[in-house]
Amino acid sequence: MARPTGWTGASACALQAALRLSNESFAARLGIAVRTVAGWHQKSTTRPRPEMQQLLDTTLEQADQAVRERFAALSARPETPAQLSPAEPARQAEPVSAEALRRLDSDHGINDALAWLDDHAGWEPGTARRAVAERLAALDVRELRDRGSRRGRVDQRRIAHALAAYYRDVVEDHGRYTVRHDGGAETETSILTRPGWLDLNCSLTTGGDRLAVDGTPAAALRLDAEAADHGVRRLAETLALDIRLTDMPLYRLTGTAVDQGGIGGTLALSRFVEYACTMDLLEGELVDALATGAPVEPGSLPLRDRHLPDLASVLDLAGRLCAGGTLALCAIARPADPFRGPADYVLLVQERSGHVVNAARRLAVIPKGFHQPMTDVRADARLGATLRREMEEELFGREDIDNTVSDQRRADPMHPSRLSAPMRWLSEEFGRLRMECTGFGLNLVSGNFEFAGVIVVDDEDFWTRFGGEIEANWESHGLRQYSSLDSGLISELIGEVAWSNEGLFAMLQGLRRLSEIGGDRVNLPAMNWEVRE
Template sequence: MALTTGWTGERACALQAALRLSNESFAAQLGIAVRTVAGWHQKPTTRPRPEMQQLLDTMLEQASPAARERFDALNSPSVSDSASTALTSISPAAVTRLNTDPNIAGAFDWLDDHAGWEPGSARLAVSSRLATIDLNDLQNRGRRRSRVDQRGIANALGGYYRNSGSGHGRYAARYGDDGEAVTSVLTHPDWLDLGAALMTEHDRLTVDSASTIGAPLNDKAADHAVQRLAETLALGIRLTDMPLYRLTGIDMATGRVAGTLGLSRFVEYALTMDLLEGELVDALAVGSAVGPGSLPLRDRLLPDTSAVLDVAGRLCAGGTLALCAIARPAEPRRGPADYVLLVQERSGHVVNAARRLAVIPKGFHEPMTDIRADARLGATLRREMEEELFGREDVDGTLTSQLRADPMHHSRLSEPMRWLSTEPGRLRMECTGFGLNLVSGNFEFPGLIVIDDEDFWVRYGGDIQANWESHGLHQYSSLDRQLITELIGAVAWSNEGLFALLQGLRRLKEIGGDRVNLPAIDWEVRS
């Protein structure tokens, strides 16, 4: 291509993608208006003016060798013709993300590398797949998926993973007069009722490795990853390639949370282990038989209980979630003093447990700025409280890059969290158990957060507001035994959410005194 005369809007966008620049940064480096760059995305056949082509020539000449290699790959004849056809049928918002979102670009690089593809191949594959997606089909699939409830998932996985052995089994519980709940969380009696206060001496997860798993993808797995990225763009789902802790060793005991962690990236989880849930739910939604040999991704990534328990030999990401109980004073319209219990409906824009019930806060266990200090569960729960309950967007890694050295410094805390942190004992956090979720192999640390001072609710109850990860937020009284019994039996729960709810209620019943009137809950481990 003669660059002084051959630039088009599409090729300019390819240069932008190769340089991994946003519209704003690309425009600023060229010295042009952002709307000009946006116009190239909307009309890829546009031919810039000669003086603009000279600017693009110069930018390409000054690009790094790696960026030039990416540009050449994106503009090879086979790629260029196919991509041009695909991009014309994709929404402008999706095209913009396709070309400028550094997280999507990072996902393309990861996929090219792990699938053994030439640079630029993943972008072409996703562009082509994106052009074929029918949003109505995705919405219909979403409706079918919504009809597959927590019990169906738990029962299907119970059939898939039989004969666990070693004392491990799925977490189940009997509650109230005749209620029964069974989850997909693989646990062990030694991992339950830990009662571990999340303070330094009891909260002892440590980082022992910064390596990632990095397993190669076969053709089937790579195709699923392409589909996941195309759907992410089509549906506007947030994907941020942030660092993520992965569990490499388990050492739980009563009163103590311990084990070892390594590091991975969120994109590796999103394009591998997190695909297992969709594969399973889609099979259940159409009535397909589920068992070994029927789910290709699961058969490869998590084929049996031994693979589930081998956390050091696979990518085991996960997080912590907690039942939040906030003391309220007696009130004439409501009744005696109690705890308000918070439950969220997850939004459709999250990667994990979309459109299901969960306790709040709930978050992936991931570092912010201090890899070793942030390895403690308490660090993640405090951050998630700030983000999901108290409205701090600057600690949400999906919204902004973290540039502050200590984002959880006392001077930066929200007013509610600062009040809780001022005096010891105002905020109590415990880990109530541990398990490995058979849905995607995730580690789950259920917890209980208790605020006993009624003054907190009087001061800040009106300020509590769920963030974008929630579709809705509901409150329950710890004195309303009947309603909470019905809540436990709701089929809309995520499995990890139900696990955390049951363990949290068990512990709250022990310590809540006159503020609680909760159903009896007795757990069992089902092999």
């Protein structure tokens, strides 16, 4: 059953997808290097060598009937622009990759999400998979990428202003977090907060870090036809754009008791797929409307009108899914340097990857993560547990605690014996690692709770020992560093429009706190916040 026109990278990947094998397993099946398989994914028009063509012929001939049928269906799709006839238009739809189709059948996270969708939509098992497969067949990946580019042009300020216009109701003592800096410049965010939730400066130790799981089960969620269709679309686009999705447990906030005395409140458990198929869709709907010039007002955004129609619903934590997380400005002391200058703090800012679900392609502080348990639901409810885990994962290279990369099988993944060298050094003496919560708010973009924080390492020896080992993980497209003495450059950073709203909120609150405790190491712009109705 050899291919009459010969194999290409695209058809080889179609065979891999039909066999439902990973790159590593497919390479082992053929007896070739994994990098060869990866090369086929990168260059679909490449023509394998004659001996490789024979291997692929043999593998297809030895496959069972179900594999051959899947391969025939996948191979029937256009492979390259060279297949187009001169009469056809120059721009043709770009079909999804063989890898996307393979993930539909074999990716554990996707399979969990499909089962969840069947269950909550009241469908027979397998219905969601067929619906996602049909949606995938109709998708134009190039158009999705173009949409991503359009979304990227909608900046933080436009989002904040649009949400201010949408939410016209007023809740006493609450408003949108706004900061004046540089003698009058103004930065407005979409973070709904109140004066008692700002400048908390609360140490994230057991005395002040008091979030607790109350065990209250969430109300049963039932998706109507429209909501289920949005879930199908989300999963299809996740596959087409190669976005990682892992159905992990998430904490949902059900009540708060936040003030300068401590971070209190109640949490319950939810699932990431519920968030991804409901509340997380609100951002895309809003940004697409702004990108195309569509109206942004009550009645014009069906998802927002359904899930988060007014400020009262934003504040109704017990009555809705309020997922979220914690993020912190990281400031690490550096010694004086004859080339760089006086002793300072290095401030770290990340440019988010396009492969993340949350705040893709936007600026944010680092670390940033969803508040979720690893193995101990009650102990991991504290904010400090999430920040320490995110430092290990996003800055110190601990892939074994990244649940999008591998399953968690360790009883205590943050046990001292498993810590990275930088984190072990910070943990050996109390006071080497300073973590504080600086503010709290609810993000009007998707209703997420946002605990802003600051992480400070005052001992210069840390940077001397471990500065070269700090490296962002796959969630970041790039990592920037700023000096706490460079007031002018930091002012420019504050004014950048590429920020995520929650990232800017954490950055501004962190800078305010660092200006109070940093001494001669800091020269930061003066900033005064207000809560604007």
